[in-house]
Amino acid sequence: MSYRRLLGRLAYGSRYDRVPWGQRVYVRPGERMIREAQWKWLTRRAPVLPLDDYRRLRSLGEIEEFLSCMMCGEARQQPLFEPAGETGSWRYYVVRCPSCGFLYRNPNVRPERLGDLYATGYSKFLSGKYAANRQRRYDLTMKAFSPVFDEGKERRLLDFGSGVGLFLELAERRGFEAYGVDLSPESVEQANERLSKARTYFGAPEDVPEIAAGGFDVITLWSVLAHLPRPLEDFKTFRRLLAPGGVLLILTVNARSLLLKAYGAAWSGFTKNHLMFYSSETVRTLLGRTGFAGVAFAPHYGDTIEAGTTNLAPDLVTRLRRNVELSDGGNMMRVLAFADEEAIGRWGGGPLTIHRLHA
Numbered sequence: 001m002s003y004r005r006l007l008g009r010l011a012y013g014s015r016y017d018r019v020p021w022g023q024r025v026y027v028r029p030g031e032r033m034i035r036e037a038q039w040k041w042l043t044r045r046a047p048v049l050p051l052d053d054y055r056r057l058r059s060l061g062e063i064e065e066f067l068s069c070m071m072c073g074e075a076r077q078q079p080l081f082e083p084a085g086e087t088g089s090w091r092y093y094v095v096r097c098p099s100c101g102f103l104y105r106n107p108n109v110r111p112e113r114l115g116d117l118y119a120t121g122y123s124k125f126l127s128g129k130y131a132a133n134r135q136r137r138y139d140l141t142m143k144a145f146s147p148v149f150d151e152g153k154e155r156r157l158l159d160f161g162s163g164v165g166l167f168l169e170l171a172e173r174r175g176f177e178a179y180g181v182d183l184s185p186e187s188v189e190q191a192n193e194r195l196s197k198a199r200t201y202f203g204a205p206e207d208v209p210e211i212a213a214g215g216f217d218v219i220t221l222w223s224v225l226a227h228l229p230r231p232l233e234d235f236k237t238f239r240r241l242l243a244p245g246g247v248l249l250i251l252t253v254n255a256r257s258l259l260l261k262a263y264g265a266a267w268s269g270f271t272k273n274h275l276m277f278y279s280s281e282t283v284r285t286l287l288g289r290t291g292f293a294g295v296a297f298a299p300h301y302g303d304t305i306e307a308g309t310t311n312l313a314p315d316l317v318t319r320l321r322r323n324v325e326l327s328d329g330g331n332m333m334r335v336l337a338f339a340d341e342e343a344i345g346r347w348g349g350g351p352l353t354i355h356r357l358h359a
């Protein structure tokens with residue numbers, strides 16, 4: 001028995017042995033507070049370095065560049081983690097902004113070299129078993145923001161980073177007039193084979209006349225936000241592409257996840273191609289600075305909990321939900337951004353709590 005497992009057994013007995021790792025930190029008594037205290041200790045203890053000192057610590061890859069904090073402009077760096085692939089195939093460095101808490105990879109990938117990450121073999125990763133889980137997750141997320149995505153008729157939708165078209169397939173079925181853009185040429189090809197009415201294009205929105213024309217009622221970013229090297233520029237574009245009353249839906253990994261606080265560099269959110277890691281706080285900064293009027297959040301309890309297929313005992317489900325809410329620490333973050341007052345007027349007053357943003 002490993003040291004860690006032995007400690008767990010001593011502290012909690014065997015009651016939690018069958019609980020999957022991704023849920024244990026949310027259900028073991030007292031663990032939320034322990035992990036939050038650990039995080040506070042870690043971020044207080046980690047050194048804060050001027051950018052020039054930090055540069056000297058790291059070598060720069062051919063497609064990389066050093067960054068200051070994109071959310072608040074702070075140049076100082078707090079080195080926190082060094083995530084790496086299991087076989088040592090990749091490794092990068094994650095820093096924390098000492099002013100606003102934003103987590104990002106530094107050095108980061110130069111935007112003009114972003115295509116290198118998705119050039120070959122990416123679409124393979126996006127089909128198969130992954131497809132069914134993905135589509136369930138899309139459905140659950142739209143349900144969490146009901147009624148905003150219930151009816152697509154006469155609404156124009158853009159899926160940014162549309163991959164092989166798994167979401168556009170659902171959007172089509174709900175009646176949306178749907179479009180997609182993606183940086184992987186082979187994904188775009190596969191998507192257009194899969195879809196009957198929706199169309200996907202290779203490249204940036206500005207490069208495609210049908211997309212650049214704007215007037216979208218909905219823009220979706222499914223697991224895309226963490227991949228953007230220039231989020232402020234992209235979000236200004238999204239804001240411009242939205243019609244009056246439009247909304248932007250984001251699903252991304254949560255930088256406040258209790259699982260990050262528990263597992264550090266081994267956290268599932270530190271995947272090979274992720275560049276930046278947002279919390280409810282830093283995503284508000286991003287939206288406020290790019291002209292959005294309001295935002296709503298839907299806590300993420302995990303797909304099996306929300307789909308009702310979990311094996312957890314009911315009292316543990318209740319505890320998990322409470323700990324996700326108290327810590328703002330679900331493993332994913334689900335965000336609905338409102339372009340303007342018209343959008344807030346249209347969807348406010350229902351079950352959604354909308355926070356107004358100020359630039």
Ligand SMILES: [Zn+2]
Pocket residue numbers: 069070071072073074097098099100101102
């Ligand atoms: Zn910052």
